[in-house]
Amino acid sequence: MNKILLFMSKKIQELILDLKNLQNKKQAETSRRFFKTGLGEYGEGDIFWGIRVPVLRKVAQNYHYLKLDELKELLKNEVHEIRFIAIAILVEQYKVNYEIRDSAPRYKKAKKVEKNKIFNFYIKNSPLVNNWDLVDVSAPTIIGSHIYGLDKKILYTLWQKNNLWQKRIAIVANWYLIKKGELDDVFVLSLKAIHENHDLLHKASGWMLREAGKINKDRLISFLKVNKNNMPRVMLRYAIERFSKEERSVFLEKK
Numbered sequence: 354m355n356k357i358l359l360f361m362s363k364k365i366q367e368l369i370l371d372l373k374n375l376q377n378k379k380q381a382e383t384s385r386r387f388f389k390t391g392l393g394e395y396g397e398g399d400i401f402w403g404i405r406v407p408v409l410r411k412v413a414q415n416y417h418y419l420k421l422d423e424l425k426e427l428l429k430n431e432v433h434e435i436r437f438i439a440i441a442i443l444v445e446q447y448k449v450n451y452e453i454r455d456s457a458p459r460y461k462k463a464k465k466v467e468k469n470k471i472f473n474f475y476i477k478n479s480p481l482v483n484n485w486d487l488v489d490v491s492a493p494t495i496i497g498s499h500i501y502g503l504d505k506k507i508l509y510t511l512w513q514k515n516n517l518w519q520k521r522i523a524i525v526a527n528w529y530l531i532k533k534g535e536l537d538d539v540f541v542l543s544l545k546a547i548h549e550n551h552d553l554l555h556k557a558s559g560w561m562l563r564e565a566g567k568i569n570k571d572r573l574i575s576f577l578k579v580n581k582n583n584m585p586r587v588m589l590r591y592a593i594e595r596f597s598k599e600e601r602s603v604f605l606e607k608k
Contacts, residue, residue, distance in 0.1 A: 377403035404434045413441045428481040447471045472499045483518045492522045497529025524557045531564045559591025
């Protein structure tokens, strides 16, 4: 057995060995290209085993009872799929509490105190949520739903960090808020994103603006009229994706 595994809990050892048995070299190579793991790219050095998301979610079902300290060990792992499965479990635990009693799993809706623990754990370890897929499957639920109807200071705290992924968390967390009709923060953060230099923030902001437009198209149009000439092209294109061809041509036309 790998020496590193010997220092991990038995549950983590079992999970990692389960994943190792599912490795697919051809898919791993595809994933390395898709997630930009080359020198100087955003995913530089990330290791992939080539396991597809539906398979990871199926494996995760057997480990929903892992404790936060065990999930942290998984989040620190250099293998992308291991970090993904930790995130998938964390999201599920935010929604449902899992217990093992009499050798059988028990499920019940997570209580507020349990959600607070997961929220705080996620914030503390947010630098480990370090690729866009990890952010996108977790931020709306663990951050967005948690702060719905409450103060949104945490979004701006994350944005101020000098970390691409924490900034993306701040943006993508708005997906839940947008669906609930809370649109103010997505426009404020998108304005800040205009001045960032990474397309993963531009794409995320454009995506969230597009979603906000589904709720209030007039507000999106007002934002675009003021900012379209300063917006990165990819951000603008994402934001107007659901517009008619005629509407898109108006906003894409340069002065």
